[in-house]
Amino acid sequence: MPARELQEQLNTLREQLEQNPxxxxxxxEDLHALMAQIESRxxxxxxxxxxxxxxGVNLAVERFELEHPAIAGTLRNIVNALGSMGx
Numbered sequence: 233m234p235a236r237e238l239q240e241q242l243n244t245l246r247e248q249l250e251q252n253p254x255x256x257x258x259x260x261e262d263l264h265a266l267m268a269q270i271e272s273r274x275x276x277x278x279x280x281x282x283x284x285x286x287x288g289v290n291l292a293v294e295r296f297e298l299e300h301p302a303i304a305g306t307l308r309n310i311v312n313a314l315g316s317m318g319x
Contacts, residue, residue, distance in 0.1 A: 235274050238313035242267055245306045253300055263303075266292055268311065273319065286314050 249255075249263060266288055273285055289311050297304040 234313050234316035238270065238310060238317065240268060240275060241309045243315055245303065248303055248306060252258055253303065255300070263292065274279070286311060289314065298299060
């Protein structure tokens, strides 16, 4: 169940990015790279704890919190879903 929730949050984040919020190219690339890491993690059958992903998402939350609160909120949901998966 948590993997499905995580995928839903990634889909929400993807939709938010498609609305072309005022992000720099570097910010956009960082979010896409982070999403690719998370999607790769979802595809793995076993949940071996990888705090690097959660740490990366937490850093992204801090980075986008003030200027892009909707994106930061979605990223927080992703952190929660990762925690539910034991990641």
